[in-house]
Amino acid sequence: MxxxxxxxxxxxxxxxxxxxxxxxxxxxxxxxxxxxxxxxxxxxxxxxxxxxxxxxxxxxxxxxxxxxxxxxxxxxxxxxxxxxxxxxxxxxxxxxxxxxxxxxxxxxxxxxxxxxxxxxxxxxxxxxxxxxxxxxxxxxxxxxxxxxxxxxxxxxxxxxxxxxxxxxxxxxxxxxxxxxGYEYQSPSGPSNKNVGSKPVNVPPAKQPSTRSSVGQTLFLPDDANSWRVYPLGVSPVKGNEKGFLRPAKFGGLEYRIEGTTQANVYIIETADFGKVQIYAHPSTGAKIVLGNKNSNNQPAYAGHRVESKVNDLRYYNRPSWSDTHMVNTIDKGYGFPEIVDKVKVGKSYQYKVKNSKGSVYYLTANPSYVRVI
CATH class of the missing domain: 3.40.630.40 (Zn-dependent exopeptidases)
Structure with missing residues (x-):
């Protein structure tokens, strides 16, 4: 039944x-x-x-x-x-x-x-x-x-x-x-006012470390149309949001984690809303990549290899999207052994990379086209 x-x-x-x-x-x-x-x-x-x-x-x-x-x-x-x-x-x-x-x-x-x-x-x-x-x-x-x-x-x-x-x-x-339409009867036994009864087997909420995720990178998936962010100092729940990020619009988004306020809630800094909280439980599709935890506080992608996810991906000799500055293309599975930095070019971002000989180039940082390994 x-x-x-x-x-x-x-x-x-x-x-x-x-x-x-x-x-x-x-x-x-x-x-x-x-x-x-x-x-x-x-x-x-x-x-x-x-x-x-x-x-x-x-x-x-x-x-x-x-x-x-x-x-x-x-x-x-x-x-x-x-x-x-x-x-x-x-x-x-x-x-x-x-x-x-x-x-x-x-x-x-x-x-x-x-x-x-x-x-x-x-x-x-x-x-x-x-x-x-x-x-x-x-x-x-x-x-x-x-x-x-x-x-x-x-x-x-x-x-x-x-x-x-x-x-x-x-x-x-x-x-x-x-x-x-089911017949209702009040519960028998002790008064329904629960005199002297406090929740049992409900332990205090653990306070998560605010340092454990610092230096890691949070990736928001490219299929998420919107993602709520919350001001610091408030509970990160519905109705308290400061605004919405738009991962799908940018082929996914990534942010350096600057701290945590509770389990699966991270502090990040965004261009539109400044420093905010974001809920990123693994079930949401968000991913956290371990970063370099060194004294220089490098971003998580620094020193990692980047590979193309598509054929004919262009790369450049300077931060640019212009055909004039294009060097060549790489195919799916090919890439560069070291990411040096990430720079904003127009309204999008590029990775500054080095090849095995130490030559510097630039290619898109859009996670729809490249992946960091």
Whole structure:
């Protein structure tokens, strides 16, 4: 029998989630809430499934595939927010009427949580597609992303989540049963107010080193149309972005990592936005290349070999794109043994390289045409 509902505890494994603080790691609190709801739905006779039951890494593709393959009609995607706000948020698809999201939000409000927002969001370059992959890529499943509160709230969210997380999790169970027509009964046993109960088995979020990635290079893939970056000093979560990078427009982008603020969140310096934070978990397609960790703080590509990925790639005797300064071409698999530097030529970049005799030339640094080895 296919479940009517699948629960998705957000993040997990090597992705702790941005809604973490000194009291919990988001991935663990998401799982705790979800496992509680799983048990409650089973008690109430609601056919239910879950995407993970332990601290497990799931790529976006694996996560959405589990949801689709479950055969469920509905999905709770459980999260903890960040960004300095206060209150719960429920996000639904632009193709949903939002009635279930409103029901969930109303029950959270009745349970004592502030209701901050119920909303939809679209991709910045395509108003016909939902912004969040859990909603966009789960097919016909009606997915609601439920943000139970803010990990960095200046209000009472931290206290709410520490002391009343069961109450908030139960509110969602109640809303779902009432919306779908399943008989709802309050849980038996201890009071649903969780007196004296704080999240258990939720260790404090580890603070990552800000030095471990310094000197490495971050590569953003050439098939990514947009990539959010965030100001320093704020949580790198939706709504806090300073702007968007456009890797696909430039055949991919690369940046020197100047530090980290949390796991998979790096400090880089961009031409348009200055020094910012960027989220680059491996599941996003971003890659990090080990750099030279020397006293001169050389960029990661310095000293590496560069090879052409195409035939007839031109190279020049000076930083130029002009036919006048072209020396010759190289074919796929051929290249130069040493990159000396990277220079801006017009609106694009070239690598300054040396051949085996020490002669200096210049060729494109666009990752669509060359690769650094």
């Amino acid at each position: 296919a479940p009517i509902l699948i629960i998705d505890p957000g993040h997990g494994g090597n992705d702790p989630g941005g809604g973490s603080n000194q009291y919990w790691s988001e991935k663990d609190l998401n799982l705790q809430i979800s496992l509680y709801q799983l048990q409650r739905y089973q008690e109430l006779g609601v056919p239910v499934a879950i995407t993970r039951t332990k601290d497990q890494t799931l790529t976006p593709e694996e996560r959405t595939r589990l949801v689709i393959d479950s055969g469920a009609d509905y999905c709770h995607s459980n999260h903890i927010n960040a960004g300095g706000g206060d209150g719960a948020e429920v996000i639904h698809s632009i193709y949903s009427d939002g009635k279930m999201a409103k029901s969930i939000g109303e029950e959270l409000r009745k349970a004592g949580q502030n209701l901050r927002n119920i909303y939809t969001r679209t991709l910045p370059d395509n108003s016909n597609q939902d912004y969040y992959f859990m909603i966009r890529d789960t097919g016909k499943v009606e997915t609601n992303i439920i943000e139970y509160g803010f990990a960095d709230s200046k209000g009472d969210d931290i206290q709410q989540l520490r002391e009343n997380w069961r109450t908030l999790a139960e509110a969602v169970v109640k809303a779902f049963c009432q919306f779908t």
